[in-house]
Amino acid sequence: MFERLKAKLKKFTEKVESIVRKKEEQAKAEVVEEAAEETPKIAEKTQETVREEEKAEELPATAAVSALEEREAAPPAVEKKVKRRRGRKEGEEAEKAEVGVKRKLGVKEKLKAVFKLEAFLDERDLDAALSDFEEDLLESDVALPVAEAIISNVKEALLGKRRKIGENVSKIVLEALKEALLNVFPEGFDFEEFVRVREKPVKIVFVGVNGTGKTTTIAKIAYFLKERGFSVVLASADTYRTGAVEQLEKHADALNIKVIKHRYGADPAAVVYDAVKYAEAHKKDVVLADTAGRMHTNVNLMEQLRKICRVTRPDLVIFVDEAIAGNDAVERARIFDEYVGIDASILTKADMDVKGGSAISIAYITSKPILFLGTGQKYGDLVKFDPKEFVERILA
Ligand SMILES: Nc1nc2c(ncn2[C@@H]2O[C@H](COP(=O)(O)OP(=O)(O)OP(=O)(O)O)[C@@H](O)[C@H]2O)c(=O)[nH]1
Ligand SMILES: [Mg+2]
CATH class of the missing domain: 1.20.120.140 (SRP54, nucleotide-binding domain)
Structure with missing residues (x-):
């Protein structure tokens, strides 16, 4: 994914790493060059002179400098230059001077390094x-x-x-x-906690364009809630597409959940209304309402959806779309939000999404949280969406 x-x-x-590395190499080369220029002069001094100078230049004992202490020795390139330039000078005197040069360059390197690394x-x-x-x-x-x-x-x-x-x-x-x-993500949202504390029955309407996975997601959410001890009723408010009721009933049977349905072509708002009445009478915790998929560009169907939401006054309107739809999904989310005011989104088919930007885009454009990612066709293939985990995952 x-x-x-x-x-x-x-x-x-x-x-960024390569830019910083280049900058560092350049700065290092400057230090080496500078040091090489000074070497002949320094090499003629005795060890004592160098020591005196070192004392005068002593740096404050910052943490940064002490970290560099481990890299005390002068760079190999400088050592070579020192040896070459004073190749004619033999004996103990020269050896002493070389030790001094190394020390002197160590201090200079520290100074440069501290300066260079601050300018990141x-x-x-x-x-x-x-x-x-x-x-x-x-x-x-x-x-x-x-x-x-x-x-x-x-x-x-x-x-x-x-x-x-x-x-x-x-x-x-x-x-x-x-x-x-x-x-870029809005505040997180704890769906389970919301359902727990909200006055019952909690009414949730699922909206989105055709085939994005609304019905499947409703079944997954029903399973999720049942697993956590909530009682659920389904409202088959997709009275538009033939086979939609049967599809939801199949899930309801598999999950052993009651589904409220009307005849084909009936008013979807009335189905949700009946489901809420049923939930109130039977003390059910949650009503999950399936709606017909509709194109966001179809004004009549969008108006109908507005009516469903006005009449049933849902606690949550959840927009369902496919992660793989990319920018199309973003545009659709925006228009569904305009019509019915979505509260959150669920992105399905994340298991097929190689790109990964949809969740960020939809969350940012709608300023509404992503609740879950659908990650397959089984009831358990629903992953709670946590922006922190998501970000860590894509940066891993
Ligand atoms: N791989 C994968 N497939 C999914 C996921 N969610 C749904 N599907 C599949 O997507 C197809 C459409 O799912 P539905 O739940 O019927 O979609 P819908 O939005 O209800 O469709 P309409 O009612 O026609 O608007 C089905 O074949 C599902 O199995 C998912 O997270 N991953
Ligand atoms: Mg459906």
């Missing part, structure tokens, strides 16, 4: 790293306004970021991405 988004996030991390990434570096990222997000089904929000969040999180010596670059980038992605 979500392989493409995972790969694109990894690509971005690697790009400037705006130009970041823009270079982000140049392909927006397109990569779009290719992974992240809608344009969402991609823009993520990029702006990443920029904010990384710009001016200071890196401690020895701190891993990818760790910093992953933290920034995590923060940026989590920021």
Whole structure:
């Protein structure tokens, strides 16, 4: 699941790493060059002179510097240069001087390193790293306004970021991405807790376009609730499509749940109304109402849905769509929300989704939580959606 988004996030991390590595190499080369220039001068000094100078230049004992202490010796390139330049100088005097040079360069390297690592990434570096990222997000089904929000969040999180010596670059980038992605999700929503505390019966209406998995998801939710001790009634308010009632009845039989139905073509609002009356009379906890799939562009059918919601006053309207529908699903979510005011979404067929951006897009565009992901055709193939877990998974 979500392989493409995972790969694109990894690509971005690697790009930042390569930019930082290049910057570090450049800074290191400068240190080496500078040191090499000074070497002949230093080499002529005695060990005592070098020691005196070292004392004068002693750095404050910061944690950063002490971390570098382990890498005390001068870089091999410098050692070679030292040896070459003072190759003619033999004997004990020269050896003493070389020790001094190494020490002296150690201090200089520390200074440079501390300075260099504080300047982690400037705006130009970041823009270079982000140049392909927006397109990569779009290719992974992240809608344009969402991609823009993520990029702006990443920029904010990384710009001016200071890196401690020895701190891993990818760790910093992953933290920034995590923060940026989590920021585009609305507050989490605990469905089970909602059902537990809400006045009974809790009325839930499922809406969406044809074939997205509403009926299957209702059966999965019924199973989920039954497993947790809630009693459930189904309302077969898809009176539009032949076979819809039978499909729901089949699930109801398998799960041993009551289903309220009317004849084909009946008023769907009346079916939900009857189901609620039944639930009240029999002290059932939850009514799950199946509605006919309808195109968001069909004004009459959308108006009918508005009527169902007005009459039955559901506690939750859940929009169901396929993760694999990508930006189409985002647009549909927006229009269903406009008509009936959705409270949450469920994304089905996540098991078939290689891109991964739909959940982020729908949550951001509707500002409503994603409750579950459908991950297969069995009753148990319903995974609670937690933005934190999702983000960790795509960044793993
Ligand atoms: N792989 C997979 N298939 C799913 C999932 N959810 C539903 N399906 C399949 O999608 C197809 C359509 O599911 P339905 O539940 O009939 O969809 P619907 O939205 O009720 O369809 P209409 O009533 O015609 O609007 C069925 O073959 C389901 O088995 C899922 O999470 N993963
Ligand atoms: Mg259906």
